[in-house]
Amino acid sequence: YVLNGESRNTWITPENYREVAVVFGPQFVQRHGLEVANLEGLFMAPLNSLQNALFSRWLSGTLTRLSATFDPPSRDALTQQLLDDCLFILDNACVCLDKGSLQRRTEERIIMARVGEWAADVPDETVNLLELARIAGVPLRQLQQGFKTYTGMSPAQWLRLRRLNSARRELLNPPSVDTTVAEVAMNWSFWHLGRFSNSYRALFQELPSETLKRQR
Structure with missing residues (x-):
């Protein structure tokens, strides 16, 4: 994900779930000449299964090499490698969208942001599908499409x-x-x-x- 500093994530995972993340802060991104505005289309854009598999193999291989070598690369060299590989994964995850598709993607992102804000603000509140659509401010059909795009599941499953x-x-x-x-x-x-x-x-x-x- 590329986060804009305002998004709040709610992770739903089983107990003892392990998550490995590679995080680049805004100062690092700017120092390497990356314009965040150019990555706008990647905000909260999920990878598909093939891209996830590619990322997993790359990260696993990197960690394995680090644990097996007696002469690990310098911090700067490793950071640059991680950045290059992450950008490669993200670049291959990009989908060329026409103007209509880009507009729909933007609308879907807004829908999920509304749902995410609501879920973070009232974690103990229960609602049905129609109430969730009202919270998102869209018809049920549009809510279902947004969930399918960004979570791979229906709003009912979520x-x-x-x-x-x-x-x-x-x-x-x-x-x-x-x-x-x-x-x-x-x-x-x-x-x-x-x-x-x-x-x-x-x-x-x-x-x-x-x-x-x-x-x-």
């Missing part, structure tokens, strides 16, 4: 993942010693306890009862 993560936060910090899994599930609009447990285990690799028991 809302379900969000509720599962909210339920996990409550199980990790139960409001009282008498809290039950059923109460937490219903708090987050999961009315079928068996399906909730199955979905929870698929995402977090443990049953909700195990999470609650561990906290106690």
Whole structure:
């Protein structure tokens, strides 16, 4: 991603998920003569599966070489290599968009920014699809297209993942010693306890009862 200093990200990941990131600050970018304005089309633009695979192989290879060598490259040389390779990946991720497509991409980015701001401001609020479309300020069809472009999932799937993560936060910090899994599930609009447990285990690799028991 190229972030503009205003975007807020909400990551939804299982416990013990490991993330490796390469980050270049604005001063570094400017020092190397990169105009952020020229990268506007990459703001919050996801890579496709082939680009992700290319990036993963490159980063894994770089880290492996660093751990195996007795004479690692200088900090400056390594930084330059990382920058060159990252820009190569981003450049290959660019899609030549006509004026109409570029306008749609801009609109979709605005939609996702509105949803992201709402999610960050009220992490405990639950809504349905129509309410989420109202928050985004667009018809449901346009909301679905924006989610498909930027997350690879439907807004309904995203809302379900969000509720599962909210339920996990409550199980990790139960409001009282008498809290039950059923109460937490219903708090987050999961009315079928068996399906909730199955979905929870698929995402977090443990049953909700195990999470609650561990906290106690």
